[in-house]
Amino acid sequence: MSLEQTLILVKPDGVQRGLTGEIVTRLEKRGLKIVGAKLIRPTRSIAEIHYAEHVGKPFYESLIGFITSGPVLAMVIEGERAVSISRQTIGSTDPAEAAPGTIRGDLGLTVGRNLVHGSDSTERGKEEIAIWFDQLEIIEFEQTMEPWIIES
Ligand code: IDP
Ligand code: MG
Numbered sequence: 001m002s003l004e005q006t007l008i009l010v011k012p013d014g015v016q017r018g019l020t021g022e023i024v025t026r027l028e029k030r031g032l033k034i035v036g037a038k039l040i041r042p043t044r045s046i047a048e049i050h051y052a053e054h055v056g057k058p059f060y061e062s063l064i065g066f067i068t069s070g071p072v073l074a075m076v077i078e079g080e081r082a083v084s085i086s087r088q089t090i091g092s093t094d095p096a097e098a099a100p101g102t103i104r105g106d107l108g109l110t111v112g113r114n115l116v117h118g119s120d121s122t123e124r125g126k127e128e129i130a131i132w133f134d135q136l137e138i139i140e141f142e143q144t145m146e147p148w149i150i151e152s
Contacts (some may be wrong), residue, residue, distance in 0.1 A: 009117040012070035031149040036076035055064035
């Protein structure tokens with residue numbers, strides 16, 4: 001058993017295209033649990049902290065411009081191996097290369113509009129959750145269906 005939490009963002013393109021429900025549904029159906037959620041219009045400051053690893057890359061400025069261009073649905077998602085499982089359901093960074101059946105592979109076309117963010121490691125998940133959420137905004141609760149998703 002490896003219960004993990006990860007940060008998921010439905011990016012401004014997902015919100016503007018009315019795909020928040022679709023994206024949340026795909027993660028929930030996989031067996032992952034939402035333990036925190038809020039709609040936020042990211043400031044430049046939070047975007048710069050979140051994407052600090054990409055400073056200096058050719059796409060950095062357009063990425064910051066994009067993520068601050070409208071509201072995002074920020075979520076803390078919990079589950080067995082939640083980091084890798086959610087990244088798998090999200091698909092490769094470039095939707096043109098993402099497998100059909102993944103969120104990016106089914107709903108996206110280009111890397112600059114790839115709909116969703118997911119933390120790429122458990123350590124990064126913890127850091128990113130702390131960037132976007134206060135501890136009090138994360139709710140621990142049990143879903144009675146859990147034994148039907150995770151064998152204990
Ligand atoms: P990830 O979101 O799959 O973890 P990263 O490499 O961490 O991908 O890149 C962060 C985000 O930066 C991507 O989701 C995408 O929105 C954007 N991005 C990455 N590479 C490019 C690029 O070559 N051109 C434009 N945008 C890019
Ligand atoms: Mg990344």
